[in-house]
Amino acid sequence: MVYQGARGSLARHVSLSLKSIRLLTPPQLWKIVDRLDGVESRGIERVLPNERNHTQRLSDCMWMWxxxxxxxATFALGTLGASVFDLGFRPTVLTIIFFNLLSTIPVAYFSTFGPKLGLRQLTLSRFSFSLYFPNCIPIILNVIACVGWSTINCITGALTLRAVSEGNQTRIPSAAAIVIIAVLTLVPSFIGYRYVHAYERYSWIPMAIIFFIVLGLSAKYFDAGSWGDASSNVTAASVLSFGSAVVGFGLGWSSLAADYTVNFPEDVSSIRVFIWTYVGLNVPLILLETFGAAMMTTLNSSAPRFAERYAKDSIGGLLGAALQPAGGFGQFCLVVLAFGIVANNIPNMYSLALTTQALHPWLQAIPRPFICIIGTIVYIILAVVGVDHFESWLDTLLVLLSYWLAIYCTIVIEEHLIFRRGKWANYDPDGIADWRTLPVGIAAFVALGAGVAGFVLGMSQVWYVGVLAKKVQPKFGGDIGFELAAAFSGIVYPIARYIEKKKFGR
Structure with missing residues (x-):
């Protein structure tokens, strides 16, 4: 059995006996997984070259993202330019294009690590952050991110599904919509890697068709003058703050990237993996966020239903207003759009389990599918509680994500390019659980602290505006948190890591 070999390997590497691990985990859990035909029992253990699925398509790198x-959810992000940051259409679109092309580079780059090392993203980061501490910091933050994104996505889907019943006496309860979406998400993530890719390979097709239908029905209500209107209220502060939100969305996949390429052959072209992934990310991100920005221009159109339904049901109402002329077919399209959020939640739940296992061997002893169940229950509760605070939760989550991920990506990339010289031969993937061969972690911890100092100085939130953020815009602040976080950690890590290697030799 896969799990028997995995637990035996775990015991050898971390000095835990198999008996100890069995005491930590109810044996009934493993028996249940074993009886479920086709369910992946493998956790964060390395996927050896002879265990890879060589029939997997390289194009899956694109279809996945x-x-x-x-x-x-992507559509909703584009609406924030107008609703939260008071930007016109032109600055919103330019911000979307630039910050997406920038923020998705690390995601595509980390995707190339999976085939070469056979390790999941938050496991391979041990080569920079050490075995337990400070690697537990990005792990805990990624757990929060996976749960937070799943919560936000569920709320988006629930608001869309709730808009289906607009005008009826009985509206679909938000809680019921959230539970339905969460359960549908759980199925592929529970079964495992192969089914995650199989679902993502085709699930985008009906969504794309419906978004084109929405575009066709609403395009005539777009404010054609918005592109040429630079808008007098556009400031560097609003562009940078919206840009941080865009970065938080695209860069948010960087802590999951290698999870979905570990089954490709070792000799697969890294350039092709990068290109497929980069294209798969930017096509929907740029197009749908731009579409969301365009839809916000309908609020001042001659059709009052857009503004009325947006005020009542937020994003779901906006989409519902566009599809209203289509009658029953429009309602059917709304249902599909609501359930389409499942494709976004699946990688969050699948990677949540892998990230949780990377925290400690005791958690690695829990079967991966059951961690998916626990995570699902948690974000259902959070989504039900937060359904009426969608935009504020979304903006805050996106910006905070951009802060810590900027630090994480900087450290991992610098370790690879500077200290591993970009060569896979300088890694020992079989020693990933041996603290004696991994970095001590002092350099990563110091760089983390420097990065935190950077984003505190540059952040601009309702509850706090940093000293340097006020330099951008004295009254409201301009968010430069992720830029300063990356810069500060990027300067400190090479110096601290050089000293660490000189002192400890690893």
């Missing part, structure tokens, strides 16, 4: 981002 194309599907995960062809959802109403």
């Amino acid at each position: 194309l599907a995960a981002n062809t959802t109403t």
Whole structure:
């Protein structure tokens, strides 16, 4: 059995006996997984070259992220330019294009690590952050991110599904919509890697068709003058703050990237993996966020239903207003859009389990599918509680994600390019659980602290505006948190890591 070999390997590497692990985990859990035919029992253990699925298509690198981002959540992000940051259409679109092309580079780059090392993303980061501490910091933050994104996505889907019953006496309860979406998400993530890719390979198609239908029905209500209107209220502060939100969405996949390429052959072209992934990310991100920005221009159109339904049901109402002329077929399209959010939630739940296992061997002893169940229950509760605070929760989550991920990506990339010289031969993937061969972690911890100092100085939130953020815009602040976080950690890590290697030799 896969799990027997995995647990035996775990015991050898971390000095835990198999008996100890069995005491930590109810044996009934493993028996249940074993009886479920086709369910992946493998956790974060390395996928050896002879265990790879050599029939997997390289194009899955594109379909994976194309599907995960062809959802109403991506559309919703584009609406924030006007609703939260008071930007006109032109600055919103330019911000979307530039910051997406920038923020998705690390995601595509980390995807190339999976085939070469056979390790999941938050496991391979041990080569920079050490075995337990400070690697537990990005792990805990990624757990929060996976749960937080799943919560936000569920709320987006629930608002869309709730808009289906607009005008009826009985409206679909938000809680019921959230539970339905969460359960549908759980199925592929529970079964495992192969079914995650199989679902994402095709799930984007109906979503893309419906978004084109929405575009066809609403295009005549777009404010054609918005592109040429630079808008007098456009400031560097609003562009940078919206840009941080865009970065938080695209860069958010960087802590999951290698999870979905570990089954490709070792000799697969890294350039092709990068290109497929980069294209799969940017096509839906740029197009749908731009579409969301365009839809916000309908609020001042001659059709009052857009503004009325947006005020009542937020993103779901906006989409519902566009599809209203289509009658029953429009309602059917809304249902599909609501359930389409499942494609975005699946990687969050699948990677949540892998990230949780990377925290400690005791958690690695829990079967991966059951961690998916626990995570699902948690975000259902959070989504039900937060359904009426969608835009504020979304903006805050996106910006905070951009802060810590900027630090994480900087450290991992610098370790690879500077200290591993970009060569896979300088890694020992079989020693990933041996603290004696991994970095001590002092350099990563110091760089983390420097990065935190950077984003505190540069952040601009309702509850706090940093000293340097006020330099951008004295009254409201301009968010430069992720830029300063990356810069500060990027300067400190090479110096601290050089000293660490000189002192400890690893």
